[in-house]
Amino acid sequence: MNIPFVDLKAQYLTIKDELTRGIEQVIEETAFIGGKYVAEFEEAFARMLGVKHCVGVGNGTDAIYIALRMLGIGRGDEVITVANTWISTAETIAQCGAKPVFIDITADQYTIDPDKIEAKITKNTKAIIPVHLYGYPADMDPILALAKKYDLDIVEDCAQAHLAKYKGTNVGLLSDVATFSFYPGKNLGAYGDAGCIVTNDDILAEKCRMFANHGALKKHEHKIDGINSRLDALQAAILSAKLPHLENWTAKRREVAALYRKYLHDVDGIKLPPDIVNSVYHLFVIRSAKRDELQDFLKSKGIGTSIHYPTPLPLLPVYQHLGYVPSDIPVSAEYQSQILSLPMYAELSELQVRYVCDQIREFQ
Numbered sequence: 101m102n103i104p105f106v107d108l109k110a111q112y113l114t115i116k117d118e119l120t121r122g123i124e125q126v127i128e129e130t131a132f133i134g135g136k137y138v139a140e141f142e143e144a145f146a147r148m149l150g151v152k153h154c155v156g157v158g159n160g161t162d163a164i165y166i167a168l169r170m171l172g173i174g175r176g177d178e179v180i181t182v183a184n185t186w187i188s189t190a191e192t193i194a195q196c197g198a199k200p201v202f203i204d205i206t207a208d209q210y211t212i213d214p215d216k217i218e219a220k221i222t223k224n225t226k227a228i229i230p231v232h233l234y235g236y237p238a239d240m241d242p243i244l245a246l247a248k249k250y251d252l253d254i255v256e257d258c259a260q261a262h263l264a265k266y267k268g269t270n271v272g273l274l275s276d277v278a279t280f281s282f283y284p285g286k287n288l289g290a291y292g293d294a295g296c297i298v299t300n301d302d303i304l305a306e307k308c309r310m311f312a313n314h315g316a317l318k319k320h321e322h323k324i325d326g327i328n329s330r331l332d333a334l335q336a337a338i339l340s341a342k343l344p345h346l347e348n349w350t351a352k353r354r355e356v357a358a359l360y361r362k363y364l365h366d367v368d369g370i371k372l373p374p375d376i377v378n379s380v381y382h383l384f385v386i387r388s389a390k391r392d393e394l395q396d397f398l399k400s401k402g403i404g405t406s407i408h409y410p411t412p413l414p415l416l417p418v419y420q421h422l423g424y425v426p427s428d429i430p431v432s433a434e435y436q437s438q439i440l441s442l443p444m445y446a447e448l449s450e451l452q453v454r455y456v457c458d459q460i461r462e463f464q
């Protein structure tokens with residue numbers, strides 16, 4: 101059996117007609133930048149989340165950068181984030197001229213450890229970026245309490261957590277502003293780069309929209325120096341065609357996760373991810389002390405896996421100048437050689453999941 105780590109073709113085949121119709125409309129009308137297809141998606145996504153504004157931008161990385169810039173983050177500021185995440189979360193802090201400050205993850209949930217944040221807050225700290233990693237909501241209550249106590253902004257990085265909920269509230273609505281990525285492999289993925297910023301704050305939404313569009317809300321009326329980072333209409337049409345399926349795909353991911361648990365719970369040497377309601381399983385990450393051998397073995401059996409992420413961000417060459425050592429982030433440092441992401445997408449069949457689990461059992 102051949103089971104790739106992700107299979108975007110399998111999803112495409114289930115919605116080919118709707119997608120083709122959406123793409124053709126945009127081309128027929130040559131409505132490539134801005135216009136109704138972008139507005140339609142922004143409105144639909146905002147409605148689904150229950151938020152007032154959705155500002156489509158070029159990608160999920162720009163979404164973070166734009167949000168930070170429009171919150172006024174700049175040179176001399178510090179922004180707290182988590183050691184185990186995709187590079188975007190930290191590089192956007194640096195793009196603003198600010199300094200990323202890294203916090204370890206919790207041992208059981210792989211998201212930012214709220215207990216380790218307060219010690220890192222200084223007079224320069226301006227914001228916290230919690231990441232809802234792997235589809236798990238970060239533990240927001242203590243983070244929100246700290247933000248209140250020290251008057252900090254929060255930008256939720258929801259790139260891996262479309263429709264995940266924390267204590268009944270959709271992620272992205274827990275703080276003043278949040279960002280999403282629609283990178284093709286994300287739970288809601290475009291066919292190219294795309295992202296958005298969501299907020300209930302009218303002024304912040306307008307600022308973000310302006311900054312992302314050359315500093316202008318109307319053509320030729322440039323009010324600030326901006327950038328060019330827009331959600332393009334073809335991607336918006338693709339996202340609009342996919343959006344009505346998102347809840348169903350999310351339910352399917354949960355079913356796949358349940359199957360992994362069922363077939364792996366008694367396999368020695370495998371640590372399963374936490375079973376948290378309302379997580380959306382962007383990734384299904386197990387741990388094994390023999391991770392590299394397991395990954396090679398699964399590859400030899402036709403099973404694709406991946407590692408999210410091989411190196412905690414503060415230990416990457418790019419952040420060496422910040423002087424972190426593994427003992428600063430002990431959990432992230434320990435897990436980096438153990439974590440392994442198994443195939444996870446809505447179209448996986450029980451037979452396929454069973455096969456993956458049988459091979460893992462055979463390896464042990």
Ligand SMILES: *Cc1c(COP(=O)(O)O)cnc(C)c1O
Nearest residue numbers: 159160161186188259281282283
């Ligand atoms: C994918 C991702 C991003 C960035 O998204 P792009 O659309 O690829 O720029 C940001 N943060 C996290 C945690 C991600 O997984």
